[in-house]
Amino acid sequence: MRITGYRTLSTVQEWGRPVGDANGVFADGTVPVPMILVTTDAGLTGVGLGPGTDAETVFAALDGEDPRAVTALYDRMLRQTFKAGHTGAVFGTIGAFDTALWDIKAQAAGEPLWxxxxxxxxxxxxxxxxxxxxxxxxxxxxxxxxxxxxxxxxxxxxxxxxxxxxxxxxxxxxxxxxxxxxxxxxxxxxxxxxxxxxxxxxxxxxxxxxxxxxxxxxxxxxxxxxxxxxxxxxxxxxxxxxxxxxxxxxxxxxxxxxxxxxxxxxxxxxxxxxxxxxxxxxxxxxxxxxxxxxxxxxxxxxxxxxxxxxxxxxxxxxxxxxxxxxxxxxxxxxxxxxxxxxxxxxxxxxxxxxxxxAVGGGTNVRPESAGLRLLPAAVTE
Known part of the structure; x- marks a missing residue:
């Protein structure tokens, strides 16, 4: 079995109410949920929830590989991003690919992953x-x-x-x-x-x-x-x-x-x-x-x-x-x-x-006053 491709997809989580934390609130309660789908020549598709930042760069470590070699491929993805670094959203992309590979491995074995x-x-x-x-x-x-x-x-x-x-x-x-x-x-x-x-x-x-x-x-x-x-x-x-x-x-x-x-x-x-x-x-x-x-x-x-x-x-x-x-x-x-x-x-x-x-607003932007407040802050500052 070989990895043949991937695609990114996004949906939303609809809370129906405001959601957030000390850094901000999504007032409409609609939060993006990105994911990566990995395909194989065996007809199996794995799903991984997470961002697709620099997905093409990361996927170069997986293309044509046997998806069942998950842990080795995880380290291969880390090496693929060595110079620029694997932190932040790129690490999320690696995580999404990794999750999708585990999904494929368990599907191929006919077992739930647990x-x-x-x-x-x-x-x-x-x-x-x-x-x-x-x-x-x-x-x-x-x-x-x-x-x-x-x-x-x-x-x-x-x-x-x-x-x-x-x-x-x-x-x-x-x-x-x-x-x-x-x-x-x-x-x-x-x-x-x-x-x-x-x-x-x-x-x-x-x-x-x-x-x-x-x-x-x-x-x-x-x-x-x-x-x-x-x-x-x-x-x-x-x-x-x-x-x-x-x-x-x-x-x-x-x-x-x-x-x-x-x-x-x-x-x-x-x-x-x-x-x-x-x-x-x-x-x-x-x-x-x-x-x-x-x-x-x-x-x-x-x-x-x-x-x-x-x-x-x-x-x-x-x-x-x-x-x-x-x-x-x-x-x-x-x-x-x-x-x-x-x-x-x-x-x-x-x-x-x-x-x-796009990242901006809600919980994604740290307030200028974080850690510097003398008095209680408004919830939606």
């Missing part, structure tokens, strides 16, 4: 993550009531702009999930999306911890600030989580060496091979790993084989338009199906092409 990788249990624990900073209190409660109805007993809220607003919203969600669990307290997390300085992070979180029990605080300072993340971790009770924006195994080394992370995260768009390698590195440091992303289906399969996997992020309860996934949400977990490969079926007739894939 079983091909050696998984025993198709259940992957989840936590709710509503990208909810733009919601009113009433909207916030309604959103997390829906998560609770699917058995979710852990939640991560977006925050970092206003201490008292964060306290109120975390308390509301805590009460919703506690009621649903008949009195059992939930796990609560806060994601600041790199919006604080070191001292701001410690002051903000310590103030919250006077009345709330936080499981982790995510990206309190810049993603690469090993000393800063470690300092925050020493100053608060909650764990420090991060890593979803680190594009390359080498970027984790200084953070783990500095004891900067308590929960190691990796993004779905960076691919399955990257996740597996990061998970092993984290395991060697006795740290848990967690999947992050809007549609983390590829990493869910890999998580079933990862002894230190903690929980996967569950954002939208429904897939992007035109994608049908062989999984369900039940009793607070993703339940993977038996369809060979990733279990993604693409219906191009129902795909809605986004108006624009």
């Amino acid at each position: 079983r091909l990788l050696g998984g025993r249990d198709r259940r992957v624990p989840a936590y709710a993550s509503g990208l909810d900073i733009g919601l009113t209190d009433t909207e916030l409660v309604a959103v997390y009531e829906e998560y609770a109805a699917h058995g979710l007993r852990a939640a991560k809220l977006k925050g970092g702009l206003d201490l008292e607003r964060d306290r109120r919203r975390l308390t509301l969600v805590r009460d919703v999930l506690t009621d649903a669990a008949r009195g059992t307290p939930p796990a609560l997390m806060l994601d600041a999306n790199e919006s604080w300085s070191r001292k701001q992070a410690v002051r903000h979180v310590c103030a919250l911890e006077r009345t709330l029990d936080l499981t982790w605080v995510e990206e309190p300072v810049r993603r690469w600030d090993a000393e800063g993340l470690a300092a925050v971790g020493r100053g608060i009770r909650a764990s420090v989580a991060g890593g979803e924006n680190l594009s390359g195994l080498e970027q984790f080394r200084p953070l783990l060496a500095a004891g900067a992370l308590d929960v190691v995260q990796t993004s779905a768009v960076w691919g399955i091979t990257h996740f597996l390698r990061v998970a092993v590195l984290a395991h060697a440091h006795d740290l848990p790993v967690s999947c992050i992303g809007s549609t983390p289906v590829g990493l869910l399969h890999a998580a079933t084989t990862t002894p230190n996997h903690l929980a996967a992020e569950l954002q939208h309860l429904r897939p992007p338009l035109g994608l049908h996934l062989d999984l369900r949400i039940e009793n607070g977990a993703f339940i993977l199906g038996d369809t060979p490969g990733l279990g993604i079926r693409l219906d191009e007739k129902t795909i809605r092409t986004p108006a624009s894939l």
Whole structure:
């Protein structure tokens, strides 16, 4: 079997409400979902969710190769981008190709990827993550009531702009999930999306911890600030989580060496091979790993084989338009199906092409005032 070609495609995730974080909000709730499709001479097509930046350059490492040699081809793609570097969106393209190759490999074997990788249990624990900073209190409660109805007993809220607003919203969600669990307290997390300085992070979180029990605080300072993340971790009770924006195994080394992370995260768009390698590195440091992303289906399969996997992020309860996934949400977990490969079926007739894939606005642009605020900021600054 040989790789014969690829094509890029895009659809959207329609939230039907504002979504965003401390860096900005997509007011209409419509978020682009790019993907790469890889074709073979055996008639199998693999699907990988992620960007197509410099896809032609990256594909040169795959053209004509046997797609089942996935891990070797992953390293070949890294070498293909050696001079310009593989960070950022190019790393996402490598991840999308990598995910598509794993999809093909499992399809060729006639097995769901979780079983091909050696998984025993198709259940992957989840936590709710509503990208909810733009919601009113009433909207916030309604959103997390829906998560609770699917058995979710852990939640991560977006925050970092206003201490008292964060306290109120975390308390509301805590009460919703506690009621649903008949009195059992939930796990609560806060994601600041790199919006604080070191001292701001410690002051903000310590103030919250006077009345709330936080499981982790995510990206309190810049993603690469090993000393800063470690300092925050020493100053608060909650764990420090991060890593979803680190594009390359080498970027984790200084953070783990500095004891900067308590929960190691990796993004779905960076691919399955990257996740597996990061998970092993984290395991060697006795740290848990967690999947992050809007549609983390590829990493869910890999998580079933990862002894230190903690929980996967569950954002939208429904897939992007035109994608049908062989999984369900039940009793607070993703339940993977038996369809060979990733279990993604693409219906191009129902795909809605986004108006624009240009980066700009929403959560993609860091505010000038991030880490420099003396007073609480407006949610949509």
